[in-house]
Amino acid sequence: MSEESRPLSTDGLPPLREVIHRYEIAARKSLGQNFLLDLNLTGKIARAAGPLTDCDVLEVGPGPGGLTRALLSEGARRVVAIERDERCIGALEQISERYPDRLKIVRGDALQINHAELLEPGARIVANLPYNIGTLLLTRWLCAESWPPFYRSMTLMFQKEVAERICAAPGAGQYGRLSVLAQWRCDVSIAFDLPARAFTPPPKVNSAVVSFLPRLEPVKCELAKLERITAAAFGQRRKMLRASLKSLGGEKLLEAAGIEPTLRAENLEVTHFVRLANLL
Numbered sequence: 001m002s003e004e005s006r007p008l009s010t011d012g013l014p015p016l017r018e019v020i021h022r023y024e025i026a027a028r029k030s031l032g033q034n035f036l037l038d039l040n041l042t043g044k045i046a047r048a049a050g051p052l053t054d055c056d057v058l059e060v061g062p063g064p065g066g067l068t069r070a071l072l073s074e075g076a077r078r079v080v081a082i083e084r085d086e087r088c089i090g091a092l093e094q095i096s097e098r099y100p101d102r103l104k105i106v107r108g109d110a111l112q113i114n115h116a117e118l119l120e121p122g123a124r125i126v127a128n129l130p131y132n133i134g135t136l137l138l139t140r141w142l143c144a145e146s147w148p149p150f151y152r153s154m155t156l157m158f159q160k161e162v163a164e165r166i167c168a169a170p171g172a173g174q175y176g177r178l179s180v181l182a183q184w185r186c187d188v189s190i191a192f193d194l195p196a197r198a199f200t201p202p203p204k205v206n207s208a209v210v211s212f213l214p215r216l217e218p219v220k221c222e223l224a225k226l227e228r229i230t231a232a233a234f235g236q237r238r239k240m241l242r243a244s245l246k247s248l249g250g251e252k253l254l255e256a257a258g259i260e261p262t263l264r265a266e267n268l269e270v271t272h273f274v275r276l277a278n279l280l
Contacts, residue, residue, distance in 0.1 A: 012098060016064055023090045028085070032129075035063050035066065037064075046074040049153065055077055057080070057126050059079055061110070062088065063085070063128075065081075069095055072098075078101075081105055082106045082113060084108055110137060116149075116150040121150055125155070138154075138156065142182060143181075148216050153211070157207050159205050160193060160206040173266075177234050181226070181230070186214050190210055230265075233265035234265045238264070240263065242261035245276075249279075257279055
């Protein structure tokens, strides 16, 4: 049976549109909210995350709880859902009653919370991230001081453009700082796309679900130095590296790294950026 033809959830909870009406949860642009109400699609995201029965799952921005329900229905041992919108708490509490002791609701701003403290090691992060903080959260998870991190995988939804930047290969127009940072520490891939019409309200762009599998031993590099190199290189991406990296050593740095100074930032592999950072 194809993913699209799987039956809707039979968890005994009311339809999401009814939940939204009952709790008056109209999506707010200021919170980056676009709700995914199709339980076939939320189930597809949950299954894309891999086996859930032996781990905690972190979800940020659950809203009315469509993905939360899918994660629990697919057997997640425990879901920790961080939600700052008080309107959504009643809907989440209704889910918690249906799945006793398996849903922990954390009120607050996900950017201000220590996620690792809420979860057992080896957790999975699965979320339809609010558009306005998605990249900030991703960068935070990728830049964890302790590596391997507290999570074993991330399955995250972004605007399609952001997803393509994350997964872009050298030479592609979308290849940039976020590509290098993500691919330095993780194997990344787009799992599938979602059309704008699948959301309520429909955004102006399509979305995509991205899979992140942390590398157990990424090439050693100081994160701060890698950020300096990529900021300089991609900050003037149309210039040759000998010009864009002039303040960091320019041609001497590139010669030491064995990199042709007439190349541009988009021509370098992730390992090249790591090599440059390690020579700073």
